[in-house]
Amino acid sequence: MAEKSDLMDKIVSLCKRRGFVFPGSEIYGGMANSWDYGPLGVELKNNIKQAWWKRFVQQRDDMVGIDAALIMNPKVWQASGHLANFTDPLVECKKCHSRFRADNIDTMAACQSCGEKLGFTEAKMFNLMFKTFIGPAEEQTNVAYFRPETAQAMFVDFKNVLDTSRKQLPFGIAQQGKAFRNEITPGNFIFRTREFEQMEIEYFIRPPQKDEDWNEFFEHWRAEMKAWITEVLGLKWEHIHELEVPKDELAHYSKRTIDFEYHFPFGVSELYGLAYRTDFDLKNHSEASGQKLEYMDPQTNEKFIPHCIEPTWGVDRSVLAVLCEAFDDSNPENVVLHLPAKLAPYKVAVFPLLKNKEQLVAKARSIYAELRKHFTVAWDDRGNVGKRYYSQDEIGTPFCITVDFDTIEKDGTVTVRDRDTKEQPRVKVEDLVAYLSQKLA
Ligand code: GAP
Numbered sequence: 161m162a163e164k165s166d167l168m169d170k171i172v173s174l175c176k177r178r179g180f181v182f183p184g185s186e187i188y189g190g191m192a193n194s195w196d197y198g199p200l201g202v203e204l205k206n207n208i209k210q211a212w213w214k215r216f217v218q219q220r221d222d223m224v225g226i227d228a229a230l231i232m233n234p235k236v237w238q239a240s241g242h243l244a245n246f247t248d249p250l251v252e253c254k255k256c257h258s259r260f261r262a263d264n265i266d267t268m269a270a271c272q273s274c275g276e277k278l279g280f281t282e283a284k285m286f287n288l289m290f291k292t293f294i295g296p297a298e299e300q301t302n303v304a305y306f307r308p309e310t311a312q313a314m315f316v317d318f319k320n321v322l323d324t325s326r327k328q329l330p331f332g333i334a335q336q337g338k339a340f341r342n343e344i345t346p347g348n349f350i351f352r353t354r355e356f357e358q359m360e361i362e363y364f365i366r367p368p369q370k371d372e373d374w375n376e377f378f379e380h381w382r383a384e385m386k387a388w389i390t391e392v393l394g395l396k397w398e399h400i401h402e403l404e405v406p407k408d409e410l411a412h413y414s415k416r417t418i419d420f421e422y423h424f425p426f427g428v429s430e431l432y433g434l435a436y437r438t439d440f441d442l443k444n445h446s447e448a449s450g451q452k453l454e455y456m457d458p459q460t461n462e463k464f465i466p467h468c469i470e471p472t473w474g475v476d477r478s479v480l481a482v483l484c485e486a487f488d489d490s491n492p493e494n495v496v497l498h499l500p501a502k503l504a505p506y507k508v509a510v511f512p513l514l515k516n517k518e519q520l521v522a523k524a525r526s527i528y529a530e531l532r533k534h535f536t537v538a539w540d541d542r543g544n545v546g547k548r549y550y551s552q553d554e555i556g557t558p559f560c561i562t563v564d565f566d567t568i569e570k571d572g573t574v575t576v577r578d579r580d581t582k583e584q585p586r587v588k589v590e591d592l593v594a595y596l597s598q599k600l601a
Contacts, residue, residue: 167425171483178555193346193353203505208478211392212359222331228313231304239448240312245412249283250344261344290340306340314362315441318453332363348426350476357475364466381471394500395485399423413440422481431477437468497556501600506557509538511548513564524563534593
């Protein structure tokens with residue numbers, strides 16, 4: 161990871177230049193803190209989401225997934241406590257009226273916006289829920305909210321999932337999708353935005369008799385999150401800080417929370433969270449809906465409301481952390497994104513050595529067409545091969561294949577250049593799929 165103070169600027173610039181992330185609505189002057197994923201960004205993001213789904217849903221016997229509506233019945237947010245408690249303290253500069261999160265600024269210092277020291281208003285609590293109206297009439301009775309977390313659908317759908325999947329405790333419900341928060345101070349690129357994606361699991365367990373009972377599952381998920389961070393995202397563990405959230409700062413539903421913080425270029429900040437939500441949510445939804453959100457033990461026929469451990473991952477923060485970790489400009493002429501191969505937007509790029517030699521181009525085109533059945537593949541015939549390597553390094557493509565005269569006139573091999581080792585072994589064209597599959601496994 162590069163250690164420069166302007167690292168964020170370089171990453172933002174690379175993201176724009178190469179099509180990872182663009183400013184949202186840019187042709188209209190943009191919209192503050194809104195970002196669009198471009199062709200390469202969507203591949204990277206999807207690769208992260210697919211790796212997560214495979215690891216935590218597909219490969220686990222104790223997990224099922226859902227994909228719920230973004231706008232839920234407003235009673236959900238009443239029962240979950242979000243309408244009452246999902247707030248941040250807001251202060252306003254007395255001079256320029258810019259608004260800030262009181263817990264993020266020194267209210268004795270000058271305003272970050274106008275530089276004046278006239279002071280700030282008293283902090284008042286600001287609810288982060290995004291409001292909208294259902295139907296044509298903008299009346300209080302038609303108010304609804306975009307979900308501020310994906311989690312609530314796992315509680316609200318608990319009974320339907322249980323009845324249809326017949327899972328036995330302990331088991332989890334997983335979901336990926338958008339969440340919306342009217343953040344007072346979004347910023348730091350895609351780190352804090354008002355519209356973002358989460359990947360969340362609500363993992364249900366028997367009501368614990370003693371602390372060790374829930375702690376065992378809490379520690380299981382803590383280890384799973386560590387493995388995900390290091391093995392899948394490729395982040396160095398020394399770039400992570402586990403923060404035990406102090407009791408007086410816990411979210412309204414949590415008995416214990418650990419934040420996994422990452423050393424982002426702008427400071428150590430939250431990447432993911434792990435919380436013990438007790439039976440808070442299922443109990444509240446049972447009471448508010450009048451539906452029994454219970455589990456019946458198949459052996460004893462005993463009925464009870466399960467407790468819940470919640471590991472939660474931000475998708476956009478995953479993308480940002482991966483980019484920060486992978487970015488290497490130690491040679492400014494040859495910037496490299498050392499992305500884990502599984503996450504790279506393109507797995508391989510194919511080039512003809514010379515673009516004006518028909519035979520080379522035809523052979524390269526046929527290899528390109530064949531490889532696309534198996535991998536995401538880039539085609540490049542601009543400039544010289546050296547420049548094409550640099551261009552692929554900058555977007556993290558693990559392998560580049562060059563078709564040259566030996567390919568067509570001599571031995572039917574191509575060079576396969578490795579992004580990280582820079583080695584260029586020759587591989588037979590018919591062995592390419594097997595060779596790359598093994599390298600990318
Ligand atoms: N269901 C629990 C929950 O939502 P959270 O800590 O508020 O907990 C979970 O959010 C994760 O969602 C965070 O760890 C972070 O990765 C991501 N996240 C939260 N707010 C975000 C925002 N404004 N922009 C981008 N990601 C955000």
